[in-house]
Amino acid sequence: MFFSEKKLRELANLNSQVKTEYILEAINSIGFEVESIQPFNKNENLKFGHVLNVSKNPNSEKLTVCEIEFNDTKRTIQTAATNVKKGDYIIAFIPGSKCNGIEIKEKQMANIVSQGMLASFGELGFSSSLLTKKMNEEILIVDKVDLSLNPIDFFSLNDNIIEVSILSNRSDAQSYEIFAKELAAYFHSKINYDANKNIKETFFSKIKIETSETNLLNGIEVKNNENFKLSINDLILLLKSNIKLEENDILNFANLTMIITGVSLRAFDGNKILENIRINEEKKITYLNDGKNNISLLGIDVFEEYQANINSRKIFFEFSQIDEKIVRNNSKISKKITYSSINNSRVISLGLINNARNFIAKYFEDFSQLINDIKADNKKIKFDKEYLNNYAGFEIVKDVKYKNSIKSLEILGFKFNDYISFPNTRHDIKNMQNIVEEIFRFYGFNNFKPEQIESKTLIVDPIDQIEKKISALGYKQAWTYTLINKEKNTFNPFNFKENKNLKTFVSEEFNSIRNSIAFPLLNVFEYNFKRKIENISLFDIGMINDKKAIMIASNTKTYLEIKTDIERITNQKFEIVELDNEYLHPNYNAGLFIGGVMVGWIGKFNPFKINSDVIFAEIFEDCIYKQNNKFFEFNSNPLKERDITFEISKKYENAMYLNFLNSIDGIYSITLISTFKKDDIDRLTYKILMTDEALEKFDSIDWNDKDKLFKI
Known part of the structure; x- marks a missing residue:
């Protein structure tokens, strides 16, 4: 998964004293793996500007002349984009600034000097393949902003993108909130969000969803805010996480929820679907059905006519754990690989769903109860310290590093007494072995001192080449x-x-x-x-x-x-x-x-x-057949040839004859020169090239005595 270092720092509450290299060391130390780290962009000296006036360049049909006020002076900048208008706030590269490492200079364009360049999402360092058509064509317009602020700091563009490999049993950590909490536990900081917030629904949804043990279907209904719109910071975080943006901001919100909380949403227009939702199978394809129509390809995507958008007054967000075989089959038949299909077979714990509900509540004021609420699993594990010491090889419970690792786990939500309880986001914790692994990863595997095992070599094998x-x-x-x-x-x-x-x-x-x-x-x-x-x-x-x-x-x-x-x-x-x-x-x-x-x-x-x-x-x-190499006195005599025909009645006999020939020292080559088949008997004739010594042994063998040959 791709993480923004800035966002992780924000959520984990890590100050500037925690250097980037410390964060990378922490990620590797606690059981994950840093695949790569890349600076986000190479832009320098950007400025916010306020557009005072817009006019057409009289010498060009394509260029628009913009008079722009900056915090230090007014400048004239030309653009080919058509969406800039008087009163807009924009981001600009002024002379002397750098766009992806290239210095921007004043330039005469159609007889008018342009004192810089207006920025689109593309100029800010985002791949065009992740942007919508509109974003690729238009200048980025921002909300009213203090012109003295630095856009690079304001939008966290001076960032590093960290690619992290996460084991499949830690699907919960494929989210900013959980991964930031892991870092907070390592550095003993206080997380910068309320993970245990208990939110109360504002209305009761009448939607009913049939669920089962193999397909756990859940959802939440919301009333859409007027003029719902994600912030530029939200869109930038999606882009940093290598998520392609959609024209529909509701879909972007679903993807934002997925990377923040680890829960994948599918968004339905609440006014277009009925209230009794169930799974429906037709011709080996599995759908989600509202009692009348199929409304989505289960685990893959919502059908377009039922897809929610910013104009939908009611939205039903469905998030489910679906049988992996169903997801794989639907993906194969539809030939579609979506974020849902990638993430839908993950285990979604009660803790992750609570995180998702809290996140949804930040954007939608009116939301329903969780449909098909998940019961809390209050499972506890007996704390066996002797078991822990045996695994460590010494009395680890008396070590100060052990106490620090317990403190880290308590930040994550573990509680240690005679029994151990663990956070409801951790579906993978099942036994004492799992607890040992948790303690060890925060204790630090590098802190275990290697000890030489006393061993005695009794047999020395020959060098194997x-x-x-x-x-x-x-x-x-x-x-x-x-x-x-x-x-x-x-x-x-x-x-x-x-x-x-x-x-x-x-x-x-x-x-x-x-x-x-x-x-x-x-x-x-x-x-x-x-x-x-x-x-x-x-x-x-x-x-x-x-x-x-x-x-x-x-x-x-x-x-x-x-x-x-x-x-x-x-x-x-x-x-x-x-x-x-x-x-x-x-x-x-x-x-x-x-x-x-x-x-x-x-x-x-x-x-x-x-x-x-x-x-x-x-x-x-x-x-493997290993030949014993032997050395002979130099022999100038020419090699001898023999032709031999084997009658093969069973398939494996040919290989057994060849194995036997290969066991004779002095045979240099075995070449098949003819084959003949009659009455289920294969007659295979080989030409054998060999030394005089091999020929002597070859001529002494009774080749018809298969029982004796094949026992050798």
Whole structure:
């Protein structure tokens, strides 16, 4: 998520003594990850101005001449925009100021000197792709303002945009209010908003919404204020958060509520919908229905004819937790990805809904009760200090840093006695392991002193060159986590009979051993794609379930190139069988078999599940055939050739013959020269190139004795 540093400082009540680098350190320390930080713009020396007069340039059909009063003098500035009129207050770049790093100078335009440039949203540093057509074409008009003020300070343009990666179990932190509260807890400051304010509705809504355990539907009705309009500061915050603005300010308000509180709103015109709202499924598409008509594609978007706008006198804001499968299916069918579809499957706790109600009440004076109110969950967890000390490895409860971490958690709303209660925004807190994680992240993982584990090496394995071998094929090594959230451990290409779930764990995100390296490695690809690194080939070696595996993956190599690479890495030839796995592309996958046993797979993901062009290949490490290199006296004799024909009645027999041939020292090449099929019997003829010593062993073998051959 993108955060404005200025807004976080405002809400977390952080003064200038808390430097930017301290904030970045805090974010990383308490369990989040700073992806990037960028200064918002490079503008300097902007001024507010008051338009005294407007006239057409007699020498140009397009230019308008504006006489403008500033706090230091009057200036004449020309513009091609048509929306500036006498009496307006504007922002201007005067001579000597800088617009995105470029110095502005006086310039003669159609025989009249223009002493600067009027500012639109675009000149203030916002991407045109995020602005409405009107904003791209018109000059920014502001409310009456003291001309001595600095526009850069007034609109917080001297800002940094911080991109933060947030774990999926902390969906509540994908909001300014909660994230600012996390920072306030770290720095022991007092938050600058009333998170626990108890607001009282001003009227009772008659709207009824049918809800269920899998689809929790909620909403609130408001009476619209006349001339409802978001402030420029509100719009600027949306733009800083990388949210595209809409012509309809009600939609902008819904998006503003989402980034501030973490609750995604859908806005209906209250005069256009009936009062009995329910879920309706038609032809595998799920709608929201008002008892007569379908009024929205559930979890995606409101149908245009029912969409609220600034002229709607009554507005129904719907916010719901919808089954992720429904959202994904509706998004696929409609081919629409909206802010709602991205955020709608998040867990919305009672605390977040209260925050959203408080925020709505700031903009709308008349609002109803919460429709389908959520009951408060007063769950408490027994405070097991011995459990905590065991996890820490020492008596952490006697450490002064522990007391500071408890103080931080109390700022967040935790209460510690014999039992621990926690804020109603934290849907992810379920057990003592979660409490340990909370204490540790404010204690500071860097404050745990590493201790050398006494170990004794009993067996020394030979140096394994497999990593160098894979690197030589053009792959860069990545290191991913062996553990994964058990709810997300759904990709099981090897059909392991059961998941290896941990009985004790610090975090719910890491409570199960993965069944494949694919998902974690895909995250590494996506991380690099975001940084414009487009051509990537990676490998990783690690545990999956109860086996050790190797994975290679690339978006630059072809399917056949990757298959060839995996054969080079393993020194094996595989039988290929198509797999039936919902996550794999039905026309772009294969299981890799040796002796009728699946030891690996290769393919792409099903685009209906995961949209990715990366090709993966995963293989069990123990199936690698390792040759024992031997050294012989120099032999100038030419290599010998033999042709041999195998009769193959079962698919896996070919691989077993080849494995046996590869086990003979001195064989230099094995080439298939002909195939013949008769009566379900394949006759495969190979040309073998070998040394005299290998030939001697080759001629002594009874190739018809399959039982003996395949036991070797």
